[in-house]
Amino acid sequence: MNSFIFQAFVYLLAAVVSVLIAKRLGLGSVLGYLIAGIIIGPALHLVGNETQDLQHFAEFGVVMMLFLVGLELQPRALWEMRSKLLGLGGLQVVLTSLAVMAFAMLLGQVWSVALTIGFIFSLSSTAIVLQTLGEKGLLRSSGGQSSFSVLLFQDIAVIPMLAFIPLLALPDLARHALGSNAEEGGHHSLSLVEGLPGWQVTLVTLFAVAFVIAAGHYLSRPIFRLIAKSKLREIFTAAALLLIIGIALLMTVVGLSPALGTFLAGVVLANSEFRHELESDIEPFKGLLLGLFFITVGASIDFSLLYAQVWTVLGITLGVMALKAIVLFCLAFVFKLRGTDRWLFALGLAQAGEFGFVLISFTVQSAVLPPELASVLLLVVAMSMLLTPALFIIFDRLIVPRFDRKQEDEADEITEPGSVIIAGLGRFGQVVNRMLLANGYKTIVLDHQADVIDGLRKFGVRSFFGDASRPDLLHSAGLHEAKVLVVAIDDPDRAIEIVKHARRENPHIHIIARAFDRTTVYRLYEAGAHDIVREVFDSSVRAGGYALKTLGMHPYDVEKSKAVFVRQDVRGLRTLAPLWKEDVAVYDNKEYIAKAKEIADLLEKAMLGDRSALGDNAERGWTPPDIAAERLEKNID
Amino acid sequence: MAKVLVLFAHPGQRHSRVNIQMAGIARSIDGVTFVDLYAEYPKLDIDIDLEQDRLLKHDVVIFQFPIYWYSTPSILKEWQDLVLEYGFAYGHTGDKLAGKVFLPVVTAGGPDQAYSEQGSNHFRLRSLLSPLEQTANLCRMRFIAPYALFAAHDAGPDGRAEPHLQGYKRLLETLRDETFDIDAARRLELLSADTLPLREGTTHE
Numbered sequence: 001m002n003s004f005i006f007q008a009f010v011y012l013l014a015a016v017v018s019v020l021i022a023k024r025l026g027l028g029s030v031l032g033y034l035i036a037g038i039i040i041g042p043a044l045h046l047v048g049n050e051t052q053d054l055q056h057f058a059e060f061g062v063v064m065m066l067f068l069v070g071l072e073l074q075p076r077a078l079w080e081m082r083s084k085l086l087g088l089g090g091l092q093v094v095l096t097s098l099a100v101m102a103f104a105m106l107l108g109q110v111w112s113v114a115l116t117i118g119f120i121f122s123l124s125s126t127a128i129v130l131q132t133l134g135e136k137g138l139l140r141s142s143g144g145q146s147s148f149s150v151l152l153f154q155d156i157a158v159i160p161m162l163a164f165i166p167l168l169a170l171p172d173l174a175r176h177a178l179g180s181n182a183e184e185g186g187h188h189s190l191s192l193v194e195g196l197p198g199w200q201v202t203l204v205t206l207f208a209v210a211f212v213i214a215a216g217h218y219l220s221r222p223i224f225r226l227i228a229k230s231k232l233r234e235i236f237t238a239a240a241l242l243l244i245i246g247i248a249l250l251m252t253v254v255g256l257s258p259a260l261g262t263f264l265a266g267v268v269l270a271n272s273e274f275r276h277e278l279e280s281d282i283e284p285f286k287g288l289l290l291g292l293f294f295i296t297v298g299a300s301i302d303f304s305l306l307y308a309q310v311w312t313v314l315g316i317t318l319g320v321m322a323l324k325a326i327v328l329f330c331l332a333f334v335f336k337l338r339g340t341d342r343w344l345f346a347l348g349l350a351q352a353g354e355f356g357f358v359l360i361s362f363t364v365q366s367a368v369l370p371p372e373l374a375s376v377l378l379l380v381v382a383m384s385m386l387l388t389p390a391l392f393i394i395f396d397r398l399i400v401p402r403f404d405r406k407q408e409d410e411a412d413e414i415t416e417p418g419s420v421i422i423a424g425l426g427r428f429g430q431v432v433n434r435m436l437l438a439n440g441y442k443t444i445v446l447d448h449q450a451d452v453i454d455g456l457r458k459f460g461v462r463s464f465f466g467d468a469s470r471p472d473l474l475h476s477a478g479l480h481e482a483k484v485l486v487v488a489i490d491d492p493d494r495a496i497e498i499v500k501h502a503r504r505e506n507p508h509i510h511i512i513a514r515a516f517d518r519t520t521v522y523r524l525y526e527a528g529a530h531d532i533v534r535e536v537f538d539s540s541v542r543a544g545g546y547a548l549k550t551l552g553m554h555p556y557d558v559e560k561s562k563a564v565f566v567r568q569d570v571r572g573l574r575t576l577a578p579l580w581k582e583d584v585a586v587y588d589n590k591e592y593i594a595k596a597k598e599i600a601d602l603l604e605k606a607m608l609g610d611r612s613a614l615g616d617n618a619e620r621g622w623t624p625p626d627i628a629a630e631r632l633e634k635n636i637d
Numbered sequence: 638m639a640k641v642l643v644l645f646a647h648p649g650q651r652h653s654r655v656n657i658q659m660a661g662i663a664r665s666i667d668g669v670t671f672v673d674l675y676a677e678y679p680k681l682d683i684d685i686d687l688e689q690d691r692l693l694k695h696d697v698v699i700f701q702f703p704i705y706w707y708s709t710p711s712i713l714k715e716w717q718d719l720v721l722e723y724g725f726a727y728g729h730t731g732d733k734l735a736g737k738v739f740l741p742v743v744t745a746g747g748p749d750q751a752y753s754e755q756g757s758n759h760f761r762l763r764s765l766l767s768p769l770e771q772t773a774n775l776c777r778m779r780f781i782a783p784y785a786l787f788a789a790h791d792a793g794p795d796g797r798a799e800p801h802l803q804g805y806k807r808l809l810e811t812l813r814d815e816t817f818d819i820d821a822a823r824r825l826e827l828l829s830a831d832t833l834p835l836r837e838g839t840t841h842e
Contacts, residue, residue, distance in 0.1 A: 629728075630729065
């Protein structure tokens with residue numbers, strides 16, 4: 001127990017400290033985790049061999065990440081990606097494998113070994129690349145989308161590779177390895193499809209995929225709705241985890257990639273109202289597991305071997321990365337990626353990936369690669385992953401500035417209609433939402449009542465279940481990309497929390513907030529809301545207008561009077577706002593009282609008919625010249 | 638340096654081609670205050686004090702608008718009715734605008750031949766704008782010939798828009814730099830991109 005706590009402490013401390021430092025230096029979190037791993041592993045020897053086991057465990061972060069990626073991707077979007085996925089992804093894997101194979105054969109490797117090495121290096125790191133692209137907000141760029149297609153194809157391609165590699169076994173090694181393979185038998189015992197004829201395997205596989213899609217579509221909603229009604233947050237989280245682990249288990253059993261299965265489930269749930277809630281529940285697990293994964297990559301670098309063969313390892317690493325980048329760059333050219341996107345694609349995917357580790361350990365077990373070569377390759381994979389953040393830094397510092405100007409000019413004309421987040425969908429939020437939709441803007445609506453959301457979805461409103469005052473939910477609803485946030489909930493304290501959080505996270509977002517009364521207006525103002533709307537103010541003004549009209553005032557004068565009243569009132573609020581203090585009761589705030597009295601006097605005077613005070617503004621302009629004064633003047637002349 | 642105020646009034650900016658680009662130019666020139674009246678007062682509730690204050694702070698006042706029914710868009714009329722108050726802009730004590738330069742900048746849908754006694758519009762553009770001219774006179778402002786673009790819808794395709802835009806830029810800059818020959822411009826019927834009178838000795842490309 002003690003050692004467990006100690007190790008958890010070491011891992012977490014290393015992660016927190018180095019990621020913070022890396023972030024501060026603008027290096028991205030991945031490099032931070034990798035360095036943390038190197039520090040606690042090879043450098044300080046604080047952690048030992050358990051990193052290997054941890055790594056297998058942490059690979060689950062990749063599975064979660066693909067689920068989250070799937071959630072972001074509507075089925076239609078996936079279908080539109082099909083040519084990229086198969087064409088770009090397929091060509092990348094095949095061409096890179098062949099190119100690496102050719103080089104390996106030139107260096108004197110047998111063709112089977114060379115092909116295996118080709119397979120290993122054709123894969124890139126889904127974990128690093130998606131994490132980094134997500135952090136930089138580049139996932140939606142066309143370079144990001146292409147990278148994603150390739151990564152997804154690679155993740156799927158691992159499965160046939162795993163099936164194919166044993167056929168390449170070297171006869172010499174196979175005899176040695178036979179014993180160890182027998183022990184590994186337990187590893188496969190989970191599989192349902194082992195020993196089945198090919199067509200049955202296909203049938204089982206198809207059935208499993210169909211099950212994931214059908215269950216995701218028909219079963220998940222009622223279940224999640226039931227859980228949402230129970231208002232037990234941790235059970236919702238548990239259910240989300242259960243969903244992912246269940247699918248991963250199912251996929252393992254039928255011999256498919258768990259990553260593929262959860263990705264599919266994510267796509268199926270992309271239209272669900274629980275999407276953002278699922279996202280924000282899974283996100284921290286994914287982040288921590290991926291972080292752990294990167295730490296174990298750093299920790300598992302065998303420095304003694306590296307010192308011994310530093311030039312070989314570095315040479316192979318750089319060679320592999322250059323080769324991959326060249327293949328990617330050519331593909332980017334063929335598939336018409338332009339400008340920075342082409343470079344992002346070529347540089348971003350130039351490393352070897354975590355599935356490389358899996359393949360390497362698998363090839364050693366299946367006697368395809370000699371262990372000495374495997375350990376060098378392992379180092380190369382780790383080194384290339386370690387160098388990836390550097391490539392992204394090159395991309396940021398050298399490539400982007402070169403293209404920046406050009407793209408800015410082009411982007412000028414196309415103004416993307418920014419999306420709007422509406423928090424709270426009561427009487428207030430609904431009207432706001434309807435107006436925005438009627439004018440063709442995209443909205444994302446959040447409310448914490450599952451039945452309200454359900455009802456709105458039937459009317460085709462894009463709405464999601466969740467407590468809008470939860471930062472993570474706002475985050476996954478797109479707080480960072482949204483242009484406008486409308487805080488329409490009727491709980492002032494929570495509204496203020498939301499405003500504060502949104503302001504902190506996205507300084508550029510425009511915040512429109514619903515206020516209950518004057519005090520809330522002041523507090524919202526302080527929290528950073530731009531437009532603050534008192535919920536019944538405007539309707540009260542309209543009611544007042546009807547009263548004036550009924551009393552015989554000309555309708556046009558009523559409108560003018562309303563306009564002046566609103567303007568004066570808002571001015572009054574603005575003058576009073578800086579005097580108001582959160583911790584001083586209004587009754588004890590002398591300055592505030594004095595000013596408020598002054599404003600009230602002005603209003604009162606106006607209401608008692610003193611035209612010079614307030615009514616003046618409503619009357620001015622249409623008044624005729626002072627004829628008497630003019631005549632007098634003329635006579636004097 | 639003279640301070641130039643452009644009061645821009647266009648209620649259908651989505652459909653505008655040339656006028657909106659002219660607005661963009663006016664907005665971008667240093668020393669020119671650009672006001673989109675319809676944006677500032679979408680409910681036509683013009684703030685009289687603010688507008689009068691703006692007038693006081695500038696030497697050149699420009700109304701920039703497309704011709705609507707042979708006149709200004711309605712907000713400019715509202716603006717005049719409210720802002721040009723007795724005792725401020727006219728009347729024996731109303732001399733706050735005296736000596737300032739006033740200039741309409743207009744785009745018209747019809748071709749220039751239409752704006753003549755024999756043409757389909759029966760009046761010259763200048764005479765249609767005479768209420769503005771007389772308003773300026775009453776306020777003792779110096780009215781100069783309008784900077785006008787006819788057949789504005791076709792100006793893009795037939796290549797007249799670009800020189801007109803460049804001319805507007807030059808007009809605003811020379812007004813600001815006081816190299817524009819105001820007295821010469823007062824004698825002209827209309828201004829166009831190639832008839833901008835500049836003071837001698839100024840080298841403005």
